[in-house]
Amino acid sequence: xxxxxxxxxxxxxxxxxxxxxxxxxxxxxxxxxxxxxxxxxxxxxxxxxxxxxxxxxxxxxxxxxxxxxxxxxxxxxxxxxxxxxxxxxxxxxxxxxxxxxxx
Numbered sequence: 001x002x003x004x005x006x007x008x009x010x011x012x013x014x015x016x017x018x019x020x021x022x023x024x025x026x027x028x029x030x031x032x033x034x035x036x037x038x039x040x041x042x043x044x045x046x047x048x049x050x051x052x053x054x055x056x057x058x059x060x061x062x063x064x065x066x067x068x069x070x071x072x073x074x075x076x077x078x079x080x081x082x083x084x085x086x087x088x089x090x091x092x093x094x095x096x097x098x099x100x101x102x103x
Contacts, residue, residue, distance in 0.1 A: 001054070005049055005052065008045060008048075008049040009046065009049055011042075011045065012042045012043075012045045012046040012049065013042075015038055015039070015041060015042030015045065016039055016042045016043070018035075018038055019035045019036065019037075019038035019039035019042060020035070020039065021035075022034060022035030022038060023035040023036065023039075027094050027095045027096050028093060028094065028095070029083050029086070029093040029094075029095060030080075030083060030093060032095070033076060033079050033080065033083070036075075036079075037072060037076060040068065040072045043068070044065045044068055044069060047061050047064055047065050047068070048061055048062070048065055086098065
């Protein structure tokens with residue numbers, strides 16, 4: 001039982017590291033949003049793992065994860081719509097180019 005929990009926690013930590021790497025190294029705004037979604041998925045996996053016990057999965061942890069997934073989907077939709085507007089306005093979604101521009 002503890003081996004399985006340690007595998008899930010290790011996977012969660014690796015996903016968080018991968019998400020932070022994706023955010024810090026990529027300059028494309030879409031890839032940055034994907035990195036944020038990877039981190040959100042890792043945190044959801046961590047909640048489910050820590051809510052697991054010998055009696056089953058805690059219902060509170062499941063409800064928190066379901067709410068987190070729905071909020072993450074809304075945030076991703078809003079972020080992608082903002083990226084579309086930035087691309088239409090500036091013609092690029094590269095973060096380095098957008099930092100040099102003025103509104």
